[in-house]
Amino acid sequence: MNNPVSITGSVDPATHLVLPMLLLLSARLDPKLVIPLSFFALVPDFDSVIGVHRATLHNLFVVAAVPIIFIVWAKLKDDRFVLPGLIVLFYLMSHIVLDLSGVALLYPVIPEAFYLRPSLGFHTEPSLRFDFSVEYGLEELEQSSDYLFISNLGFAYLFLLVLLGIVFRKEAFAFLCSAKNWAVENIRKFLRRPPDAQ
Numbered sequence: 351m352n353n354p355v356s357i358t359g360s361v362d363p364a365t366h367l368v369l370p371m372l373l374l375l376s377a378r379l380d381p382k383l384v385i386p387l388s389f390f391a392l393v394p395d396f397d398s399v400i401g402v403h404r405a406t407l408h409n410l411f412v413v414a415a416v417p418i419i420f421i422v423w424a425k426l427k428d429d430r431f432v433l434p435g436l437i438v439l440f441y442l443m444s445h446i447v448l449d450l451s452g453v454a455l456l457y458p459v460i461p462e463a464f465y466l467r468p469s470l471g472f473h474t475e476p477s478l479r480f481d482f483s484v485e486y487g488l489e490e491l492e493q494s495s496d497y498l499f500i501s502n503l504g505f506a507y508l509f510l511l512v513l514l515g516i517v518f519r520k521e522a523f524a525f526l527c528s529a530k531n532w533a534v535e536n537i538r539k540f541l542r543r544p545p546d547a548q
């Protein structure tokens with residue numbers, strides 16, 4: 351009996367949001383940056399939401415070139431924005447990586463979609479074995495198909511996030527309090543900044 355498991359596929363917003371966020375949190379980056387900036391992991395799907403072609407925001411010019419220009423600007427002008435810029439780059443790139451089952455990476459220069467479809471096969475007959483294969487290439491760009499809001503996988507990630515919130519409830523509560531203070535302090539600082547400050 352063959353049980354091929356597809357690693358990539360149609361990825362829903364819940365997975366796009368939670369998977370890279372958990373990776374960054376597990377890398378012990380500041381949750382005050384990681385959690386609010388996770389919004390950027392959903393940004394490429396705004397093309398489908400506003401009804402333009404899925405290639406419009408799902409390409410390297412948008413997800414890599416724009417944040418890299420911002421990071422270079424931050425490096426030269428204001429160091430404080432370098433880390434947030436890198437986190438945004440990570441979130442945007444993670445979206446494209448999760449969508450690699452078919453994405454026009456170099457749109458509009460190359461209008462075809464690049465696809466990378468790894469699959470892991472598990473066979474029990476004639477003997478127990480796994481096989482791994484990767485299919486890749488270029489194919490014609492498909493018009494957006496049905497968009498699943500939360501898939502089973504997305505539910506699993508959301509469940510994992512809730513579970514982590516319960517396990518680390520003390521930390522989560524402390525985080526919410528410090529995030530509130532941090533936001534209030536920064537808004538005050540921002541408002542107090544003299545208008546001629548460069």
Ligand SMILES: [Zn+2]
Pocket residue numbers: 394395408445449
């Ligand atoms: Zn997408």
